[in-house]
Amino acid sequence: MTPADLSRTVLHAVRRAVDEDALRAPVPARVRVERTRPGGSGDYACAVALQLAGHAALPxxxxxxxxxxxVVGAPGIGRVEITGPGFLNFTLDASAGAEARAARVREVLDAGLRYGRVTTEAGRLHRLHHPPEVRAAVLAQSVARLLRTQGGQVLVGCTEETDPRWEDLGVRVGLRYGAEESAGIRPVPARATAAALLDRLGRDAALWGLQRPAAHDHATLGDDLLVQGEPNPLFLVRYAxxxxxxxxxxxxxxxxxxxxxxxxxxxxxxxxLADHPGVLAAAALHHAPDRVARHLETVADAFFDFHATTPPLPVGDEKPSAAHRSRLALAEAAGKVLAGGLFVLGISAPPHL
Known part of the structure; x- marks a missing residue:
């Protein structure tokens, strides 16, 4: 693990803590790690906790x-200690990191689309309600799927009469009840009907456009959702x-x-890949499918970088080897995570594009 890798790992930990509402502080743009000074503990040290303490109103x-x-158990990290007023000190372990990466890839391949699912909410019933508006209906359905990834049981209801065309967007509403009985899903309205969106964009592009922005932002429903190229994140995720x-x-x-x-x-x-379970948990907690969409973009970008720099298949006179089999396994794991995330959003993951 390089200092840059360690910096990213600590930054991921900060984001997770903020997403899980364990830490209320702004996420820094980057985290600085330095070689431990003579007499210090571990290989690297980081002062990010001291920087965040004031914002978080915590020691x-x-x-x-x-x-x-x-951070404990992250690939490449053997031991994490807290020293002085709040310094994090890291001792690296390359062999442990390799073993952790191998175990994670195998876990993804074994679990398939269920990777990241837990039973934390087992036995808990969630009731959701939404107004009779297409974006609210779509988000409520995805929030229900997210809560189920955590083991919860979910009932979704609409406060008024529903639109039969919602079913073409994967929305199933069989109940009707009021706000006093359940948690409300009330995003900024899409200002379009299900029929209009389906006719112009089709199901998958409409679902992505409704869910990719945060609920408090306006949905982006332009024709760029249909572009078959790099400007369209949905295309890149599905193409990956x-x-x-x-x-x-x-x-x-x-x-x-x-x-x-x-x-x-x-x-x-x-x-x-390691972040995926935490993303599902945070998105379920905050009723925020947009977090899943953004994470899928991250996975797709990382997959294409890996594909370009470490070809999974033999090139030229190369002979097939264990290295190629391992790269194929990592590629397959990435595909599983992408398909599982798209499923949560109600979007198809075709094998060909």
């Missing part, structure tokens, strides 16, 4: 403990999934089967 050592809990599936099919021509046998140098992609 720096308490902030450091929150971050330590979210389709490309991962294509790599597996192409691997068969070389006699390659995905199997994570040797460590793959793709820190951004490994980090994105």
């Amino acid at each position: 720096a050592r308490e902030v450091a403990a929150l971050l330590r809990d979210r 999934h389709a490309r991962a599936r294509a790599l597996l099919r192409e691997g068969e021509r070389f006699g390659l089967t995905a199997a994570y046998e040797t460590d793959v140098d793709a820190p951004a992609l490994h980090a994105a």
Whole structure:
């Protein structure tokens, strides 16, 4: 793990703590880590807890403990200690990091679309209600799916008569009850009907446009959602999934089967896969499907970087090897996470684009 990797890992921990409402402070643009000075503890030290303590209205050592809990066990980190007024000190462990990455990839492949699902909310019933408006109906449905990823049971109701065209967007509303009985889903309205959106954009693009912006922002429903290229994040997310599936099919021509046998140098992609369970939990807690959409963009970007710098398939005179099998396994894991996230948003993940 490089200092830049460690900095990103600590920054991920800060974001997780803020997303989970454990820490109320602004997320810094970057986190600085430095080599430990002579006589210090560990390989690297970081003072971010001291920087956040004032904003969070917490002692720096308490902030450091929150971050330590979210960094311990991360790939490449062997030990995390808190010293002095609230410094985080890291001892690196390359072998432990490789083992953790291998275990995570295998976990994703074993769990498939269910990777990141937990039973934390098992036995808890959530009641959601929304006004008779298409964006609210769509977000309520995705929030319900998110709560189910945490083990919860969910009932969704509309306060008034529903639009039958909502069903073409995957919305199922079988109940009617008022605000006093449930949690309200009230985003900024889309100012469009389900019929108009479906006719102009189709189901998947309409769902992405309704959910990608945060609920307090206006939905972006322009024709750019239909662009088959880089300017369209939805296309990139679905293309990354389709490309991962294509790599597996192409691997068969070389006699390659995905199997994570040797460590793959793709820190951004490994980090994105590791973040997925936390993203689902935070999105469920805050009723925010937009967090899932943004995370899928991160996974797709990391996948394409990995694909460009570490080709999963033999190139030129290369012979198929354990390294290629491992890269294929990582590509397959990325595809599983992308498909699972799209499912939460109600969007299809076709194997071909």
